[in-house]
Amino acid sequence: MERLIQANGQPHYGIFASPPGLINYRDYDLRSPMGRKLGALAKWRRFHQFQYFGLISDELIGGCALANLSLAGIGFVYLFHPASGRMIERQFKLPLGWGTRFSQQPDDGVCELRSGANLLRLENVGASREKRLLVELDDGTRIEAAFSEREPAFAPMCINTQAGVNGWVYAQKVAGVRCQGRVQCALGDFDLGQMGAFAHHDWSAGYMRPQTHWNWACLSGAVGDLRVGLNLSCGVNETSFTENCFWLDGELIKVDTVRFDFDRQQPLQPWQIHSHDGQVALRFEGHGLHQERMNVGFMASNFKQIFGRFSGVLRPVGRPEVLIDQLWGFVEDQYVKW
Template sequence: MSEWNVNDYEITEPVRLVDARGRLDPASIGWTRHQLHDTDGVGRGWYGWGRNKRWEYWGIVTPTHIFALTIGALDYANVRQVWVLDRANLTTIDAFEISPLSRGVSLTGTHGAGVNTSRGRTIELRFEDSDAGTRLIARTPRVQVDLMAETRAGHEAMGLASPHSRLLVDYTVKDVDRPTRGTITIDGVVHDATGFAVLDHARSRGPYRTDWNWGAAVGEVNGKRIGINLGGGGADGLRNGISHTGVTIEGRVHKIPTVLDWEFDPSNWMMPWRMTTERMDLTFTPFYDRYARTNLLIIRSTTHQCFGTFTGRVQTDEGEWLTIDGLEGWAEDVHNRW
């Protein structure tokens, strides 16, 4: 897979992820600071049917709550979920639905191209992009969310197209440090939702088995706003040698070109984790483990998503080391069959 090593290749002009026949365009392999990949071809037609995986995942952290809003679509099923953690007492609310094929879901072909919606029996989600940011609306019998995940002038987000083969390719956008304002209402009680949001956007064709590690953290360091995206774990990242790790400082992406090494104890998820590479050395201390397991015939998933704080240091493109102390976020270990 050395022909696909794209760590240092930054795409600066618009490109299609797949060509008119639905096959991977080699010119699309690389990373971006802004949305330049046209991914409209993913999920259209029969080429690659059954392997298309499209989703919008928003993780939001506020002083009182952590919550996640998910719209996911495979070719043969789609899912929607609203999950909430009350930080004061560590109680949760989890609303989850699955529907066959594309029933009730509408996803844009390309990131930032409009509105993503999913509507089921008891859950309704709407993510609407604009120049000001993304308005996130969610409704379940117990939870209502209405907030804006803001973008500021000059804001960058790391997009990455990394291949498995000429047919299978992952395209993701990890958009960290989106300030939030709005509300989350739980059982009729309104809570302020000022905090930060992180987007995991995907328009991919992946293998049936997908394993990964991912993490994110946001906060202030030396008076600068910083967002960290931790990727590159799991079998695929290690095999391909492709880094999904980067740091956003005052809205500018500093991509780290080497794969991140993850160390954690799968027998005790609440023990500290370690993430290291040439320009990063972080320790993550969890305070809550969100464990989820799904077994629905061909769709199987096991997830440990831990929330906590990060300490350590990261290095900028210019060589400056920034000390990290108490940045909030999460780290996860995921194994999917879908």
């Protein structure tokens, strides 16, 4: 489909075989819970968008995110070296999004944040189906990473669901793809291709609930010769449809609703993650985390992204089980008011 919002002002809902060309949110017929039509200012204020690019390998873990929250532009980047336990991380918060730009084309365009000599840039290239990450920091850190969904063929999860009484959330997820590139930083000099690194990617936007919470799990890696990716979530996209799935050599396999069982006050303690249909049974053990906390009254966030190892089993229907043995990945525990 060319546009997510139809001529009648309502979104297309469901799980799509391919991404929409444009998230044309300004064409959405946004109304109050009591049915009053809302104007351009409310459409701008309520619309939020974020994009995330993650790197996974035994030698280096990394993540970079950009978010457009209307009243603020937010970005973070971190790198974690499992062998030494050392970590580099930076956070940026720019009022009204000054110094940022965000494309509303999920498969094409640039999202970036500039702050002084620092640049966080995520580029999606429609013709080649490539996702590219460029980070340049004033301390000399440089990250260049890229992957393609074309060679070998990969089927992303593309979904749009209702959110609350008057909202919707479009999400596009990828995990279990090999990536190429280079990382230069105080932790060392890393060639992502030589390391056999994997990547995952998240592009999300919409009119999310004014207060929302989610848990999320993602892993990427190899089980023998099989490329495996996983995307599970609880709290955002469960209205009629869910984004839960895993990938085997790029083939998307749908999963039912999931339960995250963990101690919110001790997020580095083990997590248990199970799907209702029995296709996923995993244990996650955290090795480190990136966290942010903000509370300025009208906006608040309590965010924890934990990186560590998954063990357990995936049970695709009608196929042999896939044993997961200490594969690196991420989980999140996030509360936000916006």
